[in-house]
Amino acid sequence: MCVLLHLLLVLSIIQCSEAGNKSQEVLHQCRDEEKLSISLCAPIIEVINQYPKLYTDRIHDPMYYQNLEKLCQEAKGCVSDLNCSEADALRNDIDKVCSYSLFFYAENQKCLQKFHQKAYVANKTEDSSCYAKFPSFQNEMDKKYKTFMEGEECFMNHIEENCNDTSRKFFVKSYNYLVEYMTNKPEIRTCDPYHMFLEQECMGIFAELIDVATSGLSPLELVYNWFMNDRFWSITDVCKDARDCFRQNECSGLFSNISLRVEKVCNAMKKNRLLPSLLDSIF
DSSP: OHHHHHHHHHHHHHHHHHHHHHHHHHTSOOOHHHHHHHHHHHHHHHHHHHHHHHTGGGTTSHHHHHHHHHHHHHHHHHHTTOOSHHHHHHHHHHHHHHHHHHHTSHHHHHHHHHHHHHHHHHHHTTOOSGGGGSOTTOOOHHHHHHHHHHTHHHHHHHHHHHSOHHHHHHHHHHHHHHHHHHHOOOSSOOOOHHHHHHHHHHHHHHHHHHHHHTSOOOHHHHHHHHHHTTOOSOHHHHHHHHHHHHHHTOOTTTTHHHHHHHHHHHHHHHHSSSOHHHHHHHO
16 A cells, blocks of 8 residues: 555656646747747738738728738747747737737727726716726826726726727737736837827827717707716816827827817817807806
């Protein structure tokens, strides 16, 4: 009996040792032939990285998303058989690059913009919904990161109720990467992913501005509507916030076209029936 137990113990040690060796093998540095295989994958990854720029005019086409997904699967397949440290790091990079490029599909952008719009309105009112926990213009990245990580359930409820099936699947899979992009502020304005995602926050405010401008209500009707919905703030505030958001976060002309649209909308509101001075006098 003791001999049997001893044999079982020895076998157990051998199995653990083999498992440990396999684990170490996964993390070994890539050999020359493996590095060559990795280099052959690089062109696919570069295409994925450049995809949003190459096909800006197609972001509204569902095929944009489907074709890019195929490229991402191809890139992952390219390194799937490689079990070395550089290949493992590359797999993580592929996931990250794919999340960034897939985000530019118009439905995904619209979904995130709607979230920021709801968060903006919630912070301007006494809204008790979870959106109010996401303050606009949060410049402290540690706090912003914590807010999004702790508020993941709120965000997921938003996409469940407001986004299409493609976007729901995308955000569930890519949420952590997106939070990283939104909160990893560079020291200089390099028009990198941080600024691209900041644009969506500004676009949320712009969307609220457009909703106000195209509401089709007279000034008195608009004030009454805001009273009934606790949306009681000056139109000039929305214009100011939209202007400030784009101006403060400008990056090599990235937001210049949108900033011009903000000015046009705000100027039109001043000249036409949605006159801020009239509303302010009523307040």
